[in-house]
Amino acid sequence: MYNLILGVIEINLSERQKRIIEIVKNNEPITSKEIANKLNLTRGALRADLSVLTMASLLEAKPKVGYTYSEGSGYLNNLEEIYGKKVKEVKSVAVVVKKRTSVYDAIVKLFLEDVGSLYVIDDDEILVGVLSRKDLLKMTIGETDINQMPVSVVMTRMPHLFTVKDEDAVFEAAKKIVDYEVDSLPVVEQLTDQAGEVIEDKFKVIGRVSKTTIARIFVDCKLQI
Secondary structure, eight states: OOOEEETTEEEOOOHHHHHHHHHHHHHOSBOHHHHHHHHTOOHHHHHHHHHHHHHTTSEEEETTTEEEEOTTSSHHHHHHHHHHOBHHHHOBOOOEEETTSBHHHHHHHHHHHTOSEEEEEOTTOBEEEEEEHHHHHHHHSSSOOTTTSBGGGTSEETTSOOOEETTSBHHHHHHHHHHHTOSEEEEEEEEEOTTSOEEEEEEEEEEEEEHHHHHHHHHHHHHHO
8 A cells, every 4th residue: 555656666665664654644643752652662763764754745744743644745746747647748849850851951950959869751751760969970070071961871770769659658768768878769659551550660750758858857846846
């Protein structure tokens, strides 16, 4: 009952912490001394447990009153809300270029749109690659004619891309960004044929999730506390 599930993360409370919660729920408000007496312990022995439960917003400590039960608000609930969010709730508009676009034009678009990555599509608007700032910067070094070279030469191609879908959890998107050390992930919709069968590695880009997206979610969470 008191194992807190935060998306795919589980925080296990100790048996004593669970017992403390039950005591407070049934006797609130109750002082730390009274809790200790019910458990046949000293107040000092409970100090760490009460600190954990208070910081987790499962208990609220009121000066000269005692402890009350307060599940339903606080930082853990905000975390639960974060990890429970779907990608479709936080995605932003994807910035795309055609695979025939020149490296020069891609660089201009990257900076005008102020993004870290561009997604490359073909004439059927199917995702075929991704361009990072580093990819484009490499092409400006040397004697390459970036006005003539198409981005298809320098992009990272399918199927070597990391993607997320609308129904994926925000936590999964954040984990992929960290694990694969990328600036952003394209949010995709898998295409199907006329019979409704999924077409392998054929995706339409319907959004993006970036490092900034994830950071903003956590900042907003903190401001709500």
